[in-house]
Amino acid sequence: MPLRLICLAMSLAVGVLAQAAPDWTEPFPPHHIAGNLYYVGSRGLASYLIATPQGNILINSSLESSVPLIRDSVEKLGFQFNDIKVLLISHAHWDHSAGSAQIKKLTGARYMVMDGDVEVVESGGKTDFQYGQTPSSLFPATTVDRVLHDGDVVKLGDTVLTAHLTPGHTKGCTTWTLKARENGKSYDVVIVGSPNVNPGYKLVNNMQYPQIASDYERTFRVLRSLPCDIFLGAHGSYYGMEAKLAKMKAGDRNAFVDPDGYKNYVSDRGQAFRAELQKQLQAANRKP
Template identity: 30%
Template sequence: MIFRQLADPTSSTYTYLLADSDSREAVLIDPVFEQVERDAAILHELDLRLLYTLDTHVHADHVTGAWLLKQRLGSKIAVSAASQAEGADRYLADGDLVQFGARHLEARATPGHTSGCLTYVLDDRSMAFTGDVLLIRGSGRTDFQQGDAHKMYQSVHRRIFTLPSTCLLYPAHDYRGLTVTSVEEEKRFNPRLGIAIGEEDFVGYMKNLGLPHPKQIDIAVPANMKSGQPADGQDKASAQHWAPLTYTFAGIYEIQPDAFEENAATIQLVDVREPSEFDGPLGHIASATLVPLGQLGTSIDRLDRTRPVVTVCRSGARSAQATVLLQRAGFAQVANLAGGMLRWRAEGHPVVGGKA
């Protein structure tokens, strides 16, 4: 099985990718709207087909990427039937299975943080994805969205702590950089829900947290009740629509050599190699302006901010860093020439100078 844990630093949300390595069928748990391009990139790079997005609950701190992924990749949306969210393709009840290839996840109803919380348990019970019901050495809140401390305590003790002690538990959030725990660890060390703590102790604990109102709740909850669909029902295209581009999991937009040739007339090409390389064995592209990477920061004013910029180097590594520097400097339309001059020459595209 293929497994990846992905993080959104803004909301401290974890998104989980699980895929069957034979069929290449995949599911995403708790995708984030702003991270859809990242998620699509890793699915593409690993040659995976997204069957379902699964939300553990209606989130109050970020907007789900479920609707946007459906628009772009054709995946189906699955949520808890108790959530009452609109726009899903499948509404899950306790005990339902979500199949991907030869593997599946079992949906376990674990209300308490919200009434529609689900924990997803992998078929061999080696992993479980607990949403906000059980966090690492903590728990989600119970003071809004139908929260109920009594239900949360019962959900954790009856539906999660009954899993094997070695079962790894992956929460929807962590605010300290922790990534994974286990049933055994949480039974022993969770200061709110540990096995020795009684239900009334937990309820008293939760009544006195005194936490502030979630910053994004007024935006996130209404959007998530529609599975993340924007109010205008439109998938706003990226600003990077000036040419056919590929978004990599490293967070870099790339343009393929053929696509660059087709759009070269409208593009500023910046070669970030050293002068000796520019005039060296690989040669250079006729329209390129030489700006070595080390001088890029002091040469920004040489570039037209109204036109797209493509960067190039020997292999694509230095020019990838150049795209990051240009974006930080306020350039909105920037891409890296995939494979650099090595690929350009290997595919037979024209150069100035260089050796045969």
């Protein structure tokens, strides 16, 4: 293909990525979920604040441009932005981690990332198996303060989060679990990293990520094994955030308690993965 056409194709791809999700930058009302857990993200990109007497934990820094929005949401809830002591992510894609360098600088928070995603975070996305050559998906390289491994815990105050390696979407995609107490009850909270197969992902003969299919299989085994009362995720759309918040505002104090919704989501995403894998296997077998 002539260089001019290659450049044009890349420019179009970048434009599509940049315009794909306008709700990523659309403000959304920050709100209480359960216990010491709050939503502080945009309409399309989920960020969570976990408040403790010893400081707060933020999950997902989102885009570079998201940082003022996250800060505003934190402060609207009555918390101080510079009380964030720990910064975590669901996975090392630009829409969940691009704001990390700025948040570290503003708050001094310790940045903790699953081992499989550390290289991507510290390279600013350049070593990502799928998007490393896509300019629009790169972000400021950020130093990781603590490398996490599957099953590690993050403790602050009386809050304990467990990091579960759920790879495939990225090599270090992380699902977080914690307990939240609300109305005298203890709830198992699961914040899903991402079990989704993005457009363009090669599940078969992927030279940059040979074990991608088996990693996805591992992810679904892990997700099925986790007890879940309150189902959350890297995007609010995973768990029907807007509908659940509307129910809560209408008086349903248990609007976010949805164990069946979690099971259905994991089952649906597992079926989508297996269908895509089968499609790619059949295509590979047809090649001479």
